[in-house]
Amino acid sequence: MPRGRKDTEHRGGASVRALLRGLVVLEVLAGSPHLNLSEVARRARLPVSTTHRLLETLHRRGFVQPVDDGRYRVGVRAFEVGMAFLRAQNLTDLARPVMARLVREVQETANLAVRDGAEAVYVLQVESDRMLRLFAQPGARHPLYCTGVGKVLLAWEPDDEVRRILGPGPLPRFTPRTLTHPESVVRELRTVRARGYAVDREERESGVRCVAAPVHDATGRVVAALSVSAPATRLPQRRILEVAATVTSAAREISRRLGFPLPG
Numbered sequence: 001m002p003r004g005r006k007d008t009e010h011r012g013g014a015s016v017r018a019l020l021r022g023l024v025v026l027e028v029l030a031g032s033p034h035l036n037l038s039e040v041a042r043r044a045r046l047p048v049s050t051t052h053r054l055l056e057t058l059h060r061r062g063f064v065q066p067v068d069d070g071r072y073r074v075g076v077r078a079f080e081v082g083m084a085f086l087r088a089q090n091l092t093d094l095a096r097p098v099m100a101r102l103v104r105e106v107q108e109t110a111n112l113a114v115r116d117g118a119e120a121v122y123v124l125q126v127e128s129d130r131m132l133r134l135f136a137q138p139g140a141r142h143p144l145y146c147t148g149v150g151k152v153l154l155a156w157e158p159d160d161e162v163r164r165i166l167g168p169g170p171l172p173r174f175t176p177r178t179l180t181h182p183e184s185v186v187r188e189l190r191t192v193r194a195r196g197y198a199v200d201r202e203e204r205e206s207g208v209r210c211v212a213a214p215v216h217d218a219t220g221r222v223v224a225a226l227s228v229s230a231p232a233t234r235l236p237q238r239r240i241l242e243v244a245a246t247v248t249s250a251a252r253e254i255s256r257r258l259g260f261p262l263p264g
Contacts, residue, residue: 018054021044021046021050021054022054022057022058024044024046025040025044025046025051025054025055025058025064026058026063026064026074026078028040028043028044029064029072029073029074030074030078030139031141034067034071034072034073035071035072036069036070036071036072037051037052037055037070037072040055040072055072058075059072059075061077062075062076062077062078063075063077063078063081064078090258091112091114091123091124091215091223091224091254091258092112092123092124094254094257094258095112095124095215095224095226095254095257096124096126098250098253098254098257099112099124099126099226099250100126101250102126102226102228102246102247102250103126103127103128105246106228106243106246106247107128108128108228108229108230108234108235108243109125109126109127109128109228109229109230110125110126110226110227110228110250111124111125111149111226111227111228111229112124112125112215112224112225112226112227113149113150113153113224113225113227114153114223114224114225115144115150115153115154116141117165118143118144118165118166119141119142119143119144119150120141120142120143120144120147120149120150120153120225121139121140121141122139122140122141122142122149123139123224142204143171143172143204144165145166145171145179145182145185146171146174146178146179146200146203146204147200147203147204147210147212148198148199148200148210148211148212148225148227148229149198149210149212149225149226149227150225151188151189151192151198151200151212152192152197152198152212152213152214152222152225152227153214153222153224153225154185154189155189155190155192155193155198155214155222156193156214156221156222159186159189159190162182162185162186162189163182163186166182166185167182168182169181169182171185174203174204174205175202175203175204175205175206176206177201177202177203177206178203178204179203195244196213196214196248197211197212197213197244197247197248198211198212198213198225199211199212199240199244200212200229202232207231207232207233208229208230208231208232209229209230209231209232209235209240210227210228210229210230210235211227211228211235211240211243211244211247212225212226212227212228212247213225213226213227213244213247213248213250213251213252214226214251214255215251215254215255215258216255216258216260217255217258217259217260218258218259218260220260223258224254225251226247226250226251226254227247228243228246228247
């Protein structure tokens with residue numbers, strides 16, 4: 001092989017490694033903002049010197065922002081790039097007015113989430129005006145198996161794919177109601193598919209319940225989950241069916257706006 005070509009390939013490989021390491025640093029900061037240099041390096045499993053160079057480069061490009069006392073957080077450029085995904089999907093723009101109407105009807109907060117690997121990522125929230133309401137900041141991540149939106153995002157996957165995503169278990173327990181055995185989750189997801197909506201019965205957080213329904217795109221894929229969450233005292237079992245019907249109707253409307261053909 002000519003030397004010039006070998007040098008070019010070597011430099012290309014180094015560039016790819018640097019890019020991958022920079023993305024790992026961004027993922028670390030996205031999951032745990034306000035970390036100092038040594039904390040970022042430890043979580044990214046990188047040398048401190050390498051991490052410092054990556055942070056400086058990301059800072060110059062606007063993807064990382066230094067804050068007080070030597071800590072870092074994700075910069076505005078990362079937000080802008082992330083928003084480009086949502087604009088391309090046109091999902092939040094189409095969903096927002098439907099979610100606002102849903103909030104008026106049920107008087108509780110509505111959330112929209114998409115799947116990223118084994119997590120549900122919240123991309124939009126429309127708050128109710130109740131004094132006590134629940135917050136899911138856009139960009140927040142939660143496990144799929146113990147949240148209403150997560151169950152919806154998993155339920156239309158084949159059982160074997162669900163098992164692969166969940167792993168052998170046991171799964172982390174967040175409350176006494178959390179399903180920790182993968183086969184219990186698989187059975188729960190079959191129920192979700194059969195009835196068309198999911199319920200989080202205080203499985204992720206004690207005192208909080210959620211009802212979620214699937215949003216389909218023009219091809220029929222489940223691309224998002226729409227939910228209503230509320231304190232358990234305001235969402236008792238006797239109200240689940242009523243709220244589920246309203247959430248499901250709103251999810252179908254968003255699906256229709258995305259081009260999914262509805263019967264009738």
